[in-house]
Amino acid sequence: MAQQTGISYPTVSKILADLVAAKVVDEQDEEYIGFGRPAKVYQLASEVRAVLGLVIGPVNCELVVSGCDGRIRDESTCRFRTPRRFSTLIKTIGKRLKQMQGEGEEFIGLGVTVPGLIDRETEEIVKSPNIPQLDGKRFGAELEQVIGLPVAVVQCMHGLFLAERMFGEARDLNNFLLLNYNGGLGIAVCNDDQLMYGSNGLAGELGHTTVDVEGPVCGCGNRGCLETFATDKVVAESVSRRLGKNLDISEAAQLHAGGELDIDDILERAVDYLAIGVASAVNIFNPEVVFLHGRFLHLQDRLFDRLCEQVRQRALAATLEQCRIIRVNQRTQESERAGAVAAIVHQLTIRGGKQGVDRCIRGPKIEVHDGAANCFVESSSQARE
Numbered sequence: 001m002a003q004q005t006g007i008s009y010p011t012v013s014k015i016l017a018d019l020v021a022a023k024v025v026d027e028q029d030e031e032y033i034g035f036g037r038p039a040k041v042y043q044l045a046s047e048v049r050a051v052l053g054l055v056i057g058p059v060n061c062e063l064v065v066s067g068c069d070g071r072i073r074d075e076s077t078c079r080f081r082t083p084r085r086f087s088t089l090i091k092t093i094g095k096r097l098k099q100m101q102g103e104g105e106e107f108i109g110l111g112v113t114v115p116g117l118i119d120r121e122t123e124e125i126v127k128s129p130n131i132p133q134l135d136g137k138r139f140g141a142e143l144e145q146v147i148g149l150p151v152a153v154v155q156c157m158h159g160l161f162l163a164e165r166m167f168g169e170a171r172d173l174n175n176f177l178l179l180n181y182n183g184g185l186g187i188a189v190c191n192d193d194q195l196m197y198g199s200n201g202l203a204g205e206l207g208h209t210t211v212d213v214e215g216p217v218c219g220c221g222n223r224g225c226l227e228t229f230a231t232d233k234v235v236a237e238s239v240s241r242r243l244g245k246n247l248d249i250s251e252a253a254q255l256h257a258g259g260e261l262d263i264d265d266i267l268e269r270a271v272d273y274l275a276i277g278v279a280s281a282v283n284i285f286n287p288e289v290v291f292l293h294g295r296f297l298h299l300q301d302r303l304f305d306r307l308c309e310q311v312r313q314r315a316l317a318a319t320l321e322q323c324r325i326i327r328v329n330q331r332t333q334e335s336e337r338a339g340a341v342a343a344i345v346h347q348l349t350i351r352g353g354k355q356g357v358d359r360c361i362r363g364p365k366i367e368v369h370d371g372a373a374n375c376f377v378e379s380s381s382q383a384r385e
């Protein structure tokens, strides 16, 4: 570690001793690596101590237990309806946690993902359009008081980013971009190994770029924002209008897979607008990789090819040349859980806590996404072949 980081041996030892004392890292048996003294082996704690991850959704909440190495214990998952009142939400979380602690587990922190904007300085949830009971609340601070554990609250996008960064495909990347088009359309940008927050943590709202001055009204109050054209939510709404019944994207995908639904025009329109977003992000941030998180691109294989082709037309050739576009094969839910866990592991492991240096440590590579393969990797160049 001292060699890799350029930090002196005593300092590395001190940092590791702190992390071991905080129970975030386990010291393993010594290992001979061929010469000299045996090396001490450390790993993120997985067995003895656990962290909790909480995904707060508009309808349901999900609470999971995980090792600090990001491995979620599926059998531990507990779901409950999201209470409408803020005070009831806090109480409910406290109660669930007590039940879990009663089963003998020792927890060292709780990570929470919230769909909304969080002010990084004040840690106040500025706006959560679908969970308004959180608006204006310092959720993390209030939870900490009730549960007596460190709490890290991050917006969903930053949770996905941290999971990909610490445990996923982005472990070895320093310049990449993650775009989620599931509900809204947001990006998280890793620039030179650092997540871009902007002046108070609200960076990344690509979805609210105007792409049609007379377009439909967006949730932000503006007209013709990118996210009124290119998200799973919009695709599901268009399909629902056509069929005269309310479907979400999973139900629409099911009907489509059964051959009962011709929605090529809806999908193509969404892809074309998504390509505008991807190309713009590539032009602005010059990433090595763009990870695409969402569902509708998976409805037909040709959609990803179409997207890559359009991005190629719209992005600057020199910028795109070194850039891979990866369509992540995922269930959003699973990635969100990993995001909540990553949020607290990140907070516990960065020196100085919340205000510390904001580089992620890297965990062992695990399956952040579903399926045997971690990521469904398709580079734009492969798609062209």
Ligand SMILES: [Zn+2]
Pocket: 207, 208, 209, 218, 219, 220, 221, 222, 225
């Ligand atoms: Zn908007």
